[in-house]
Amino acid sequence: MLExxxxxxxxxKEHTKASSKALxxxxxxxxxxxxxxxxxxxxxxxxxxxxISQLVKPKYVLDIGTFTGYSAICLSEGLQEGGTLFTMxxxxxxxxxxxxxxxxxxxxxxxxxxxxxxxxxxxxxxxxLDLVFIDADKENYSRYYDLVIDKLRSGGIxxxxxxxxxxxxxxxxxxxxxxxxxxxxxxxxxxxxVDNAMLTIRDGVMMIRKK
Numbered sequence: 001m002l003e004x005x006x007x008x009x010x011x012x013k014e015h016t017k018a019s020s021k022a023l024x025x026x027x028x029x030x031x032x033x034x035x036x037x038x039x040x041x042x043x044x045x046x047x048x049x050x051x052i053s054q055l056v057k058p059k060y061v062l063d064i065g066t067f068t069g070y071s072a073i074c075l076s077e078g079l080q081e082g083g084t085l086f087t088m089x090x091x092x093x094x095x096x097x098x099x100x101x102x103x104x105x106x107x108x109x110x111x112x113x114x115x116x117x118x119x120x121x122x123x124x125x126x127x128x129l130d131l132v133f134i135d136a137d138k139e140n141y142s143r144y145y146d147l148v149i150d151k152l153r154s155g156g157i158x159x160x161x162x163x164x165x166x167x168x169x170x171x172x173x174x175x176x177x178x179x180x181x182x183x184x185x186x187x188x189x190x191x192x193x194v195d196n197a198m199l200t201i202r203d204g205v206m207m208i209r210k211k
Contacts, residue, residue: 001038001203002164012044019043022105023073029097030068039067041135041161045202046074049133049159053078056157058130063087064118064144065136065161069098072113073105075133085111086125088118089136122147129153135161138177141184149193152210158194160184164204 004012019027023046031037041049053061053075061079063072066089076085085107089098092115102108114121118136122144129152134144141160152158163169163185168178188196188208196208 001166002200003166016044016047019046020105022101023070025104026068026070026073026101029101030070033097034068034094041070041074042202045161045205046070048201048205049074050077052157052159053131056131059083060127060129061085061131061133062122062125062129062148063133063135064122065089065134066094066098066113067091067135068094069101069105069113071133071135072098072111073102073107075131076107076110078131079110083110084127086114087111088114088116088121090115090117119143119147122151125151127151130156132156132158133161134158138162138165139180141180142187145184145187149191149210154210156210158206158208158210160188160206160208162203163198163206164200166203169204 027040030040049071054077057078057080059080061075063075063085066072066087072085072087095115098113102111132148134141163181165178165181168174169182185206188206194208194210196206199205199207
């Protein structure tokens with residue numbers, strides 16, 4: 001992740017609404033038990049995801065990359081009555097933890113947790129998406145984008161995480177993951193079907209609106 005001066009990080013957190021108790025508990029358990037806990041969204045990005053969802057008021061949300069469920073819980077906050085969030089992850093080992101925290105957050109009835117390869121599962125979704133969050137394996141970002149763009153309604157939003165990749169995107173000799181992220185961002189920038197803005201939230205978020 002991008003590193004800001006500690007006093008700036010502290011100031012930002014102090015001026016962002018606190019996470020719910022359910023999310024605070026989830027974050028604590030993630031850092032206590034899970035490898036690479038920094039992959040969880042956390043307070044600032046979580047509040048951003050929640051507010052975007054509340055602004056969009058989606059009927060259908062797709063969360064690609066569940067991890068321990070933080071982003072899914074945040075994105076479910078803005079769902080319409082009867083709306084559904086689909087969250088996908090390839091890692092079945094975290095299932096019991098994710099389901100327990102979805103239950104604690106009170107969102108089980110509106111979240112469909114799908115375990116498997118998102119590249120294979122996305123084409124099977126027979127819904128028009130309003131909001132998509134991409135935060136999974138970086139080398140497949142462009143594939144995920146291609147799979148969801150035609151399922152997204154006009155005016156719908158895609159958010160893609162980690163697009164700055166700790167600043168590696170501007171370094172020479174990028175590795176495979178970094179090259180994939182650069183190619184994804186270049187693809188979005190050149191796509192006349194969308195408007196986009198790259199934001200310096202956390203590790204970089206590409207915000208995309210379908211025209």
